[in-house]
Amino acid sequence: MKPDSTELVLELAEMNSSRRGFFRAVSRGVSHSMEESKVSDVNPGRPLGAVEEALFSRLCNQCGDCINACPQGVLSMGSNGPIMDLSLNHCTFCQQCISACQTQALNTLNTTDTGWRPTINQSCNARLFGNCQECVDDCPNQALTLAPNSVPSLSDNCNGCGECLSSCYIGSITLVEKH
C-alpha cells in the first residue's frame, strides 16, 4: 500500500457497500480533484474493475497480484501499473483480478464492462464478399448483427470482452476506448 493512501483506502471501503458511500467519501475531501469523478466509469486499459485513473494511480502499488490471478493472461505490468491487452485473448469477467487486489484499486463497482469496443474496418469479408460471420457467431453477448454489404453493426449488448478481436482471422477488427 502506498504510504499516503491509507485514509483513501478506508474511505473507499465504503464503495463496496454503497455508491452513495463513495460520493460521501469524496465530499469529505478525500481529494478535491476527484470531486467530479465517477467511480462507476470504466477505465479502459486497466484490469477489470479499475477505479477512475486518478484514484487508481494513488491506490495501485503495482504488486502484480492481479496479473498473476488472471487465467486469460490478458494483464501485464506497464510502466505505471497493470494494463489489459485483449489482442491475444479475451476477458471472461471472472473477476479474479478484482479478488486479488488488496488495495481497492480494482473494485466490484464495475464488473460488467472492460471499457473497450470493437470497430470493424472496410476490409471485412462480410462486407466485401458476404461469406463470413465469425465475429457474429463468436460474440457471447449477441452484440454483432450482420447486414448485407456492410460490416457487422454493434449493439449496446457489447461489454468489451474482446472475443471478436481474436475471431477475425483477417484482422479487420480493432478495439478502441468506449465513448
Ligand code: SF4
Ligand atoms: S476479469 Fe478475469 S479474465 Fe478479465 S482481466 Fe480480470 S482476471 Fe483476467
Ligand code: SF4
Ligand atoms: S492487484 Fe491491485 S494493487 Fe496490485 S497491481 Fe493489481 S491493481 Fe495494482
Ligand code: SF4
Ligand atoms: S467485444 Fe465481446 S461483446 Fe463486444 S462485440 Fe466483441 S465479442 Fe461481442
